[in-house]
Amino acid sequence: MSDRSVMPAPLLYYSRVRATLLPRYIGLAIMAFGVLFIALALAQRRIDFLLVPLVMLPTGAFVGFMTVTVRVDQQNVVMDFCGIFKRKLPRDQIAMVTTDNAAGINGYGLRYMGPGMVGYLVGGPEISIEMNNGKTVIASTDRPELLISILRARTARETG
Structure with a gap:
């Protein structure tokens, strides 16, 4: 059961702002290069190419959706x-x-x-x-x- 006396205080102001278009496009471009390297790794059967998408996909998502x-x-x-x-x-x-x-x-x-x-x-x-x-x-x-x-x-x- 929850104790009503420990409820959080009501918010007077709330704002959640997403990145403007420039970082969104940059993040999506980084993610696209990551997908390109996945395709390249599959086409050439080289597992070492998968290291690049492991870095690029989370980085692009972080930049694009901050x-x-x-x-x-x-x-x-x-x-x-x-x-x-x-x-x-x-x-x-x-x-x-x-x-x-x-x-x-x-x-x-x-x-x-x-x-x-x-x-x-x-x-x-x-x-x-x-x-x-x-x-x-x-x-x-x-x-x-x-x-x-x-x-x-x-x-x-x-x-x-």
């Missing part, structure tokens, strides 16, 4: 890249929130962008969250203005 998920509840902002790399930011430690609507300007993927700055990027509009400790996290999201209004509403209530 996602960034942003979830906001009462206490935390959780950013998640491909369900593998996650970062939890306490909402009471957020100093400033801004947006950048330039698609793909910072690249794609999990990015180290300098000291204290990490990006979870798949192209499209981005949100930049600066923490009280000086660290910054940038993430792709589909509705950055809504996310900013949700995060600013809480800080306005706490200070006012």
